[in-house]
Every structure is written in structure tokens, then in C-alpha cells.
Amino acid sequence: MNMTAVQTRALAEICQTFFPAEEGWPSSSEMGVPEALAAALPDPALTGRSEPLLQLLDLWNSRLHSLFTVARLVPFSGLPHDARTRMLLDWADSALATRRGAFQALRKAVGYLYVMLPGKNGAPSPVWSKFGFPGPLGAQRNGASRPLRVTIPDRDTDLTADVCVIGSGAGGGTAAAVLAAAGKDVIVLEAGGYYDDADFDGAELAGFTRLYLEQGFAATANHSVGLLAGECVGGGTVVNYCTSFRTPDEIRREWAATGIPWFASEEYSRSLDAVCARLSVNRDYNRVSAREEVMRRGLTSLGWHCDAMPRNVIGCDQGQVCGYCGYGCPIGAKQSTAKTFLLDAQNSGARILAETRAARVRIDAGAVTAVEARTKSGHRVTVRCKAAVVACGAIHTPALLLRSGLRNEHIGKHLHLHPVSNVCGVFDQEIRPWEGTMQAIYSDQHTRIDGNYGVKYETTSLQPVIAAAVLPWRTPSQYRALLGKxxxxxxxxxxxxxRDSGSVKVDRTGWPVTQYALSKFDAAHIRAGFIGAARILEAAGARLIYSPHAKFCSYQPGVRGTLDSFTWEMDAAGWGAGQVALFSFHIMGTARLGASAASSVTNPHGECWEARNLHVMDGSSFPSASGVNPMISIAAIAHRNAGVLAAKS
Ligand SMILES: Cc1cc2nc3c(=O)[nH]c(=O)nc-3n(C[C@H](O)[C@H](O)[C@H](O)COP(=O)(O)OP(=O)(O)OC[C@H]3O[C@@H](n4cnc5c(N)ncnc54)[C@H](O)[C@@H]3O)c2cc1C
Known part of the structure; x- marks a missing residue:
């Protein structure tokens, strides 16, 4: 993207302040961070959307800004390094949530690129060698054939189908298979590209760029919660961690009570059975990694709940390559929709178009008549159809409904995120936390803190970006000391x-804007969970325990501080926006099923109250948060409601 000289200079100076060259660590500029960050920013000239970072960069180098933050009438670029650090911290600790959000956006963007970019000419990064990370393992199945025949239209195209399914993830992939098996002529439109085993080399940069929504940089408008979702053929099921929980009975009862009785019925159990069977959910590949052995040890010594995770894998290696699962399974073990339901759909005649983003659903006389889309390279695609299934994930589904002219007041509301973060522990023994089975075990010790609300304990592979996501930055050397460990x-x-929720609205270009604030009720559970996580780590023998707060909150059991002092530090650091790093891997509820238009966007079968034959079948459909990792529930809802749609005409 073209930036002005002032913006370019400010960005380079900010990156250097985060990561100057010191003690053998390369600087941000040596790693090419400013250029990579500029290249990753969407160009306002093309998108029509303003880019808040550019406005920040315009202000950053002004003398007035320095005067207000570090009492010096010198632009940022003219300040010594410690004054620049203080200026960044002034934003990190600001009383204003917008400033804290801006700092968090910078910390994440600069930090991610610093640990993710390879070295010169594709050589391993000199940053990785500082902490012994081997880098990507490379493709494991070079030349493996791609099972799907995916088309990318290379000219303006008009097509006809019975049903156009928009989005190919957990919901869309499943719906396409059910509809095609019932004899419907199905076209699937997918905004992202098609990648398979031979493409998955484990590189974080390639993984985020090719497979994730907004290349992994998506976040709520105030940057308080990072949003992770798939954007590729197969959607989130290609990058997700294979955890495959059925909808718990208590959540089924809760959802049934909102006016959708089938959630508590045998019919829904059969859909859960069917999707678990097709996705090969099992507990046969649950070898516990060194990373999770720590959690198991801590849980066992506390006498807390610990169980084996149900996972949708066949032939999972459970070793080194498994840690790279979030960038696509390089050995084809993960049973994503690209390997299962989309293949079934294709075998029943469905056509799959990739790199083709639906712009709007055309509704005439109250019913769907067509879907209008555009390819990445700008070609117009129109699919005339009798019905459309919107399955773009819970951020883009409400945006598409709004762009299509729907006005139900619940569209985009009730956004649930399962806010999540990591409490970290440093141990004497080597763990190599970027390796091993992704999620082999979990704990439900604190899932019922208040009725059906509480927290689950799960772990994730600490690839460098995932580790950097929660690393507090106070000074370059403090950050690097943690990274080195x-x-x-x-x-x-x-x-x-x-329990409480946010919203998705659209800006004037029709792009989704996500708002979310952690309520006191939900923050209390995160707080209880952080304390619980610290107890698990301490019981497992951690020497240093720290939280993902913007301020550095930590203790060293038996040496410095206690769980009580840690808790006090976390409370003082705060639980508000930008004070604690939170993420969402589970985005839900923005076009919910319900009993009437007064309480929901669709009827219990997923058909929009406002338009005939316009259906929603994805994470947006949830009446509330599922409380468990949602893939299986999404697929089962799509399975059940696509069956109803197939039987209709
Ligand atoms: C890193 C990661 C790990 C996760 N781990 C787990 C796990 O272990 N277990 C679990 O249960 N869940 C997990 N999840 C969550 C789970 O993958 C998602 O909840 C699920 O995939 C969502 O399904 P969906 O159908 O709502 O949307 P998605 O699967 O996100 O699919 C939506 C698709 O629609 C496409 N799309 C969007 N807009 C348009 C448009 N306008 N036109 C055409 N296409 C469009 C997107 O590109 C995307 O491919 C994880 C998610 C992530 C990101």
C-alpha cells in the first residue's frame, strides 16, 4: 500500500522501538517488519474503507503528541530510545480504551511479523534461532493430489442452480453435502482459495496469509479481542484444532427452551451422530505432548477433572508435525469439510467456486432469486437459484444479510466469542511447546462457576505467533527474555x-465492523480461570507464571510473590479492553435461530423471517454460546436444517 513519507517514517520508528537490534537479536528493520506490515494493510484506495493505523501514523510524529505523552517538544523520531519506549507505554497504560486498543494493535502486528517473517531469501529467521524454533517443517506430502475440483471463474459468469451455498466451512460444507445427496443442483461459493496437503508447509506466514480471515489480523473494532477464523475452501475446519465436542445436554435443553424443541430431540442426536461419523470423531489419537503433560500433571496433582479430547482425525501423527496443525494438516489426517462433506457434495454433483465472494443475495417479491458475487480478480458471478444457504461464519453472514437489504433488528446482534487467553508457565525442563498433538486433553473443572457459565481449560501449540499473541511488551529486553524462554x-x-454479547454492523462499504466488550459477569469467569490456570501450572512445578495482561503480572512460586499477589497484580492491571489480551476462535450467534421475528433472525429451520428460501446454517445460528468448541454443533445444525430444506421442494 502507498503510504506518505511521514507515515512510512513513523511506522519504521515504531517498529524499531518495539524491536531494536540488541544482544544478538535482529532489529525490526533487519527483519523487514515495517515493509511487511505496510504490505499487509488493506489499501483504502481499493477498499473505500479508512485505515485507522494510517491516521495514527499521521499523528504519531507530531511534536504536540510528544509534548502530551513524554513532555518533550520533539517528534517521536527525534526522541532517544527510552523516551520512545515511554511513549508506547503511555498508550499501553492509557485511561482511554481507544489508545490502549491502538497499542495492542501495534504490539500484535509488529510482534507477529517479527517472529513470523523468515530470514533473508527464505532462510530460517535469525529470531527463531534465538529460541531454538526449527521453523516450518516444509510440505510433507509434495505432489499429493487435490481431491476437490474447484473452479475460479476467469470471466464474468452466469450460472443456475437449485441452491447456492455461500461459504464452505463447518456449516456450508455440511449443508452442501446434505442438499446434493438429496438430488439438489448445488453451487458452493467460497471467498477464500483452495489449498490442500501439498500446500501445507507449516509456515506461519503462508498459513495466515492464505488460510485466515484478514490474514490473521482480524479483531474487534477496539482491538480488545483478536478474531481468528478460516478463509479458504473448508473454512475454519481446515485450520482448526480438531477438538470435536458434541453439543452438551444442558446446552441442548437451554436452546430447546428458546423455542426450538428439536435441539432436545432424537432428531438432533441423529444429526450429531451423522456428522461425528462422517468426520471420524474418535479418541484414538490422543498421545499427550510435553506441553500438555504439564497440564495433566497439574490437574492430577490438584485432583481436578481431566479427560481425553474427542478429535476428528485419521492417522494423526501426534508428534512434531501436529504442532503445525493450525496452518493446515500437512499429512491429511484432519477431517476438515474439504476432506469430507465437500467431497461428498462434489461426488453428488455439486460445483465449488473458490476465490468468489458473495456481495448480496437478490430478493424479489420476498423470495431469493439469485446470488451476486465477485471473484478476487474482479469478475462478476451471478448464480440464479431457488434457495440460498448463507454460511459465511458469524462475522460475514450478518454483513451479507444486511447488504442484501434485510432489516430484522437481531441481525448482527448476540455476538458470542468464547473469549480465550493463555496463562503461561516456564519450567526447568525443555518442552518445545510448538510440537505434539494439538489438543489431546481438557478439563471441565470450572465450567459451571455460575449455572452453565464458566471456563474450560485447553491448551494450544505455542508456535511463535501464538506465543507472541499474549506476550506482554514493556521493554524490548523484557519481551525477548520471555520469548527466549x-x-x-x-x-x-x-x-x-x-453470557453477554457484542455485535456486528456494516460500514458504509458493507464490510463488517465487530463490537465487543467483556461484561463484568464474563470477566469474573476469565479471572477465575486465570487463577485456576495459575494453580494448575504451579502444581505442575512452574518456576515463573505470567498472565496475558498489558502490564506484566507474574510470580515465581516459592521465590517471588504468591498466587494472591499475582491475583492482586492482575486486578490492578485490569480486565477491560486493551488491558488483557483476549482472542476468539469461536464466533457465534449473529443470525440466531428462534421462535419468532421478535427474538431471532431465522425460524427454527434456519429460514430468515424476512425472505423465503433464504437460510442461515453456520455459527451465526446458535441461540447463545455453545460452551464447547463449536464445530460439531455447527455441522449438526446444518445437517438437520439442510435436511429440512431438501425435503421442502
Ligand atoms: C485456529 C482455529 C482453531 C479452532 N479450533 C477448533 C476446534 O478444535 N474445535 C472446534 O469445534 N472449533 C474450532 N474452531 C472454530 C471452528 O473452526 C469454527 O467455529 C467453525 O469452522 C465455524 O463454522 P462456520 O460454518 O460458522 O464458518 P467457517 O468455518 O468460518 O466458514 C465460513 C466460510 O465462509 C467464507 N465466506 C465468508 N464470507 C463469504 C462471502 N461473502 N462469500 C463467500 N464465502 C464467504 C469464508 O471464507 C469461510 O471459508 C477453531 C477456529 C480457528 C480459527
């Missing part, structure tokens, strides 16, 4: 079932 670090993920 990564081989000895494990983390307990604390995942909250959120």
Missing part, C-alpha cells in the same frame, strides 16, 4: 462461555 514454556488456555 519459549522452549521451556507451556500455557493453559482459559476459554469462557460468554
Amino acid at each position: 519459549l522452549p521451556h514454556t507451556s500455557a493453559i488456555g482459559v476459554l469462557a462461555r460468554d
Whole structure:
């Protein structure tokens, strides 16, 4: 993207302040961070959307800004390094949530690129060698054939189908298979590209760029929650961690009570059975990695709940390559929709178009008549159809409905995120937390803190970006000291079932804007979960425990501080926006099923109250947060409601 000289200079200076060259660590500029960050920013000239970072960069180098932050009438670029650091911290600790959000956006963007970019000419990064990370393992199945015949239209195209399914993830992929098996002529439109085993080399940069929504940089408008979702053929099921929980009975009862009785019925159980069978959910590949051995040890010594995770894998290696699962399974073990339901759909005659983003659903006389889309290279695609299934994930589904002219007041509301973060522990022994089975075990010890609300404990592979996501930055050397300990670090993920919610609206270009604020009720559960995670790590023998707060909150059991002092530090650091790094891997609820238009976007079968034959079948459909990792529930809802649609005409 073209930036002005002032913006380019400010960006380079900010990157250098985060990561100057010191003690053998390369600087941000040596790693090419400013250029990579500029290249990753969407160009306002092309998108029509303003880019907040550019406005920040315009202001950053002004003398007035320095005067207000570090009492010096000198632009940022003229300040000594310690004054620049203070200026960044002034934003990190600001009383204003917008400033804290801006700091967090910078910390993540600069930090991610610093640890993710390869070295010169594709050589291993000199940053990785500072903490012994081997880098990507490379493709494991070079030349493996791609099972799907995917088309990318190379000219303006008009097509006709019975049903156009928009989005190919957990919901869309499943719906396409059910509809095609019932004899419907199905076209699937997918905004992302098609990648398979031979493409998955484990590189974080390639993984995020090719497979993730907004290349992994998506976040709520105030940057308080990072949003992770798939954007590729297969959607989130290609990059997800294979955890395959059925919808718990208590959540089924809760959802049934909102006016959707089938959630509590045998019919829904059969859909859960069917998707678990097709996705090969099992507990046969649950070898516990060194990273999770820590969690198991801590849980066992506390006498807390610990169980084996149900996972949708066949032939999972459970070793070194498994840690790279979030960038696509390089050995084809993960049973994503690209390997299962989309293949079934194709075998029943469905056509799949990739790199083709639906712009709007055309509705005439109250019913769907067509879907209008554009390819990445700008070709117009129109699919005339009798019905459309919107399955773009819970951020883009409400945006598409709004762009299509729907006005139901619940569209985009009730956004649930299962806010999650890591509490980290550093151990004497080497762990190499970027390796091993992705999620082999979990704990439900604190899932019922208040009724059906509480937290789950799960772990994730600490690839450098995932580790950097929660690393507090106070000075370059403090940050690097923690990063240097990564081989000895494990983390307990604390995942909250959120009772309260945010929203998705669209800006004037029709692009989604996500708002979310952690309520006091939900923050109390995150807090309880962080304390629980610290107890697990301490019981497992951690020497240093720290939280993902913007301020550095930590203790060293038996040496410095206690769980009580850690808790006090976390409370003082705060639980508000930008004070604690939170993420969402589970985006839900923005076009919910319900009993009437007064309470929901669709009827219990997923058909929009406002338009005939316009259906929603994805994470947006949830009446509230599922409390468990949602893939199986999404697929089962799509399975059940696509069956109803198929039987209709
Ligand atoms: C890193 C990661 C790990 C996860 N781990 C787990 C796990 O272990 N277990 C679990 O249960 N869940 C997990 N999840 C969550 C799970 O993958 C998602 O909840 C699920 O995939 C969502 O399904 P969906 O159908 O709602 O949307 P998605 O699967 O996100 O699919 C939506 C698709 O629609 C496409 N799309 C969007 N807009 C348009 C448009 N306008 N036109 C055409 N196409 C469009 C997108 O590109 C995307 O491919 C994880 C998610 C992530 C990101």
C-alpha cells in the first residue's frame, strides 16, 4: 500500500522501538517488519474503507503528541530510545480504551511479523534461532493430489442452480453435502482459495496469509479481542484444532427452551451422530505432548477433572508435525469439510467456486432469486437459484444479510466469542511447546462457576505467533527474555462461555465492523480461570507464571510473590479492553435461530423471517454460546436444517 513519507517514517520508528537490534537479536528493520506490515494493510484506495493505523501514523510524529505523552517538544523520531519506549507505554497504560486498543494493535502486528517473517531469501529467521524454533517443517506430502475440483471463474459468469451455498466451512460444507445427496443442483461459493496437503508447509506466514480471515489480523473494532477464523475452501475446519465436542445436554435443553424443541430431540442426536461419523470423531489419537503433560500433571496433582479430547482425525501423527496443525494438516489426517462433506457434495454433483465472494443475495417479491458475487480478480458471478444457504461464519453472514437489504433488528446482534487467553508457565525442563498433538486433553473443572457459565481449560501449540499473541511488551529486553524462554514454556488456555454479547454492523462499504466488550459477569469467569490456570501450572512445578495482561503480572512460586499477589497484580492491571489480551476462535450467534421475528433472525429451520428460501446454517445460528468448541454443533445444525430444506421442494 502507498503510504506518505511521514507515515512510512513513523511506522519504521515504531517498529524499531518495539524491536531494536540488541544482544544478538535482529532489529525490526533487519527483519523487514515495517515493509511487511505496510504490505499487509488493506489499501483504502481499493477498499473505500479508512485505515485507522494510517491516521495514527499521521499523528504519531507530531511534536504536540510528544509534548502530551513524554513532555518533550520533539517528534517521536527525534526522541532517544527510552523516551520512545515511554511513549508506547503511555498508550499501553492509557485511561482511554481507544489508545490502549491502538497499542495492542501495534504490539500484535509488529510482534507477529517479527517472529513470523523468515530470514533473508527464505532462510530460517535469525529470531527463531534465538529460541531454538526449527521453523516450518516444509510440505510433507509434495505432489499429493487435490481431491476437490474447484473452479475460479476467469470471466464474468452466469450460472443456475437449485441452491447456492455461500461459504464452505463447518456449516456450508455440511449443508452442501446434505442438499446434493438429496438430488439438489448445488453451487458452493467460497471467498477464500483452495489449498490442500501439498500446500501445507507449516509456515506461519503462508498459513495466515492464505488460510485466515484478514490474514490473521482480524479483531474487534477496539482491538480488545483478536478474531481468528478460516478463509479458504473448508473454512475454519481446515485450520482448526480438531477438538470435536458434541453439543452438551444442558446446552441442548437451554436452546430447546428458546423455542426450538428439536435441539432436545432424537432428531438432533441423529444429526450429531451423522456428522461425528462422517468426520471420524474418535479418541484414538490422543498421545499427550510435553506441553500438555504439564497440564495433566497439574490437574492430577490438584485432583481436578481431566479427560481425553474427542478429535476428528485419521492417522494423526501426534508428534512434531501436529504442532503445525493450525496452518493446515500437512499429512491429511484432519477431517476438515474439504476432506469430507465437500467431497461428498462434489461426488453428488455439486460445483465449488473458490476465490468468489458473495456481495448480496437478490430478493424479489420476498423470495431469493439469485446470488451476486465477485471473484478476487474482479469478475462478476451471478448464480440464479431457488434457495440460498448463507454460511459465511458469524462475522460475514450478518454483513451479507444486511447488504442484501434485510432489516430484522437481531441481525448482527448476540455476538458470542468464547473469549480465550493463555496463562503461561516456564519450567526447568525443555518442552518445545510448538510440537505434539494439538489438543489431546481438557478439563471441565470450572465450567459451571455460575449455572452453565464458566471456563474450560485447553491448551494450544505455542508456535511463535501464538506465543507472541499474549506476550506482554514493556521493554524490548523484557519481551525477548520471555520469548527466549519459549522452549521451556507451556500455557493453559482459559476459554469462557460468554453470557453477554457484542455485535456486528456494516460500514458504509458493507464490510463488517465487530463490537465487543467483556461484561463484568464474563470477566469474573476469565479471572477465575486465570487463577485456576495459575494453580494448575504451579502444581505442575512452574518456576515463573505470567498472565496475558498489558502490564506484566507474574510470580515465581516459592521465590517471588504468591498466587494472591499475582491475583492482586492482575486486578490492578485490569480486565477491560486493551488491558488483557483476549482472542476468539469461536464466533457465534449473529443470525440466531428462534421462535419468532421478535427474538431471532431465522425460524427454527434456519429460514430468515424476512425472505423465503433464504437460510442461515453456520455459527451465526446458535441461540447463545455453545460452551464447547463449536464445530460439531455447527455441522449438526446444518445437517438437520439442510435436511429440512431438501425435503421442502
Ligand atoms: C485456529 C482455529 C482453531 C479452532 N479450533 C477448533 C476446534 O478444535 N474445535 C472446534 O469445534 N472449533 C474450532 N474452531 C472454530 C471452528 O473452526 C469454527 O467455529 C467453525 O469452522 C465455524 O463454522 P462456520 O460454518 O460458522 O464458518 P467457517 O468455518 O468460518 O466458514 C465460513 C466460510 O465462509 C467464507 N465466506 C465468508 N464470507 C463469504 C462471502 N461473502 N462469500 C463467500 N464465502 C464467504 C469464508 O471464507 C469461510 O471459508 C477453531 C477456529 C480457528 C480459527
